[in-house]
Amino acid sequence: MPTxxxxxxxxxxxxxxxxxxxxxxxxxxxxxxxEGSACGGVCACSTCHVYVRRGANLLSESEDEEQDILxxxxxxxxxxxxxxxARVERDGLVEVExxxxxxxxxxxxxxxxxxxxxxxxxxxRGE
Ligand code: FES
Numbered sequence: 001m002p003t004x005x006x007x008x009x010x011x012x013x014x015x016x017x018x019x020x021x022x023x024x025x026x027x028x029x030x031x032x033x034x035e036g037s038a039c040g041g042v043c044a045c046s047t048c049h050v051y052v053r054r055g056a057n058l059l060s061e062s063e064d065e066e067q068d069i070l071x072x073x074x075x076x077x078x079x080x081x082x083x084x085x086a087r088v089e090r091d092g093l094v095e096v097e098x099x100x101x102x103x104x105x106x107x108x109x110x111x112x113x114x115x116x117x118x119x120x121x122x123x124x125r126g127e
Contacts, residue, residue, distance in 0.1 A: 002058065002088045005095045006033035008103075010117050018088065024050060024059075024096055025083035034113070035098050036105025041084035046073035047105040048083035055094035060087040074101050 004027040005015045016031035025048050028035035036047035046069050052059065056079065062070075066085040070076055083102070088094060098106075107114040 002091050003093045004031065004088065005093065006031055006035075007053065007095055007097045009033050009098075010120065020088060020090065022088055023084055024081065024086045024088070024094070027088070028083060028098070033098065034103050034106035035083050036102040036109060037084060038105055038109070043069055043082060043085055046070060046082065047102055049073040049076075049099045049102050050081055050083050051077055051079045051097040051099065052081050052086070053079065053095040053097055055092055058088055058090045058092045058094055060085075060089050062086070073099075075099060
């Protein structure tokens with residue numbers, strides 16, 4: 001079964017095993033990783049933008065529709081994918097870094113989680 005590792009959650013890396021055919025966004029939701037999805041995963045917003053740091057060859061090819069939406073995203077790199085469009089097609093490890101844009105969107109969509117995160121960060125700093 002493929003493994004998706006999200007490298008930059010608030011609590012460090014989060015890892016989840018998923019069936020072949022799962023999108024990176026679905027994997028993030030299963031792993032409780034903060035990846036935004038303002039359009040609900042229909043390739044219309046770019047808030048699910050992530051960087052695939054390892055295992056890009058295990059994912060579905062990027063289609064023209066995905067590339068058109070990525071053109072509107074911030075800080076696009078050659079490793080950029082839309083989490084709602086990149087589907088894992090083969091067994092192995094995929095490592096994903098959630099972009100700042102996506103991370104902030106998720107917290108805007110989940111304000112209660114933002115408060116909890118801020119409290120955890122303050123506690124870590126001893127405030
Ligand atoms: S969730 Fe909107 S483009 Fe992926």
